[in-house]
Amino acid sequence: MNDNLQCEIPPVVDKLRCTGCGRCVAACSSRLITLEVDGFRKHARLSAPERCSCCLACIDACPVGALRCD
Ligand code: SF4
Numbered sequence: 001m002n003d004n005l006q007c008e009i010p011p012v013v014d015k016l017r018c019t020g021c022g023r024c025v026a027a028c029s030s031r032l033i034t035l036e037v038d039g040f041r042k043h044a045r046l047s048a049p050e051r052c053s054c055c056l057a058c059i060d061a062c063p064v065g066a067l068r069c070d
């Protein structure tokens with residue numbers, strides 16, 4: 001795998017932007033992302049960031065840009 005295509009830190013979820021669509025959950029082959037209920041909303045949560053390989057698949061899958069690693 002090309003390291004240039006990886007991020008350096010695990011992605012962070014922008015809870016206000018996240019619609020809870022679940023695409024990032026499906027995209028993470030390591031199954032690190034879950035949907036968490038927060039009041040009347042759902043949002044993605046990275047459950048074990050230390051296991052994240054920073055592959056960017058979840059960021060690519062998000063239709064609203066709610067995942068960032070910067
Ligand atoms: S960057 Fe890759 S390994 Fe890390 S949470 Fe996203 S899809 Fe999973």
Ligand code: SF4
Pocket residue numbers: 013017018019020021022023024025043044061062063064065066067
């Ligand atoms: S793909 Fe984006 S909008 Fe959908 S649950 Fe994941 S972070 Fe939220």
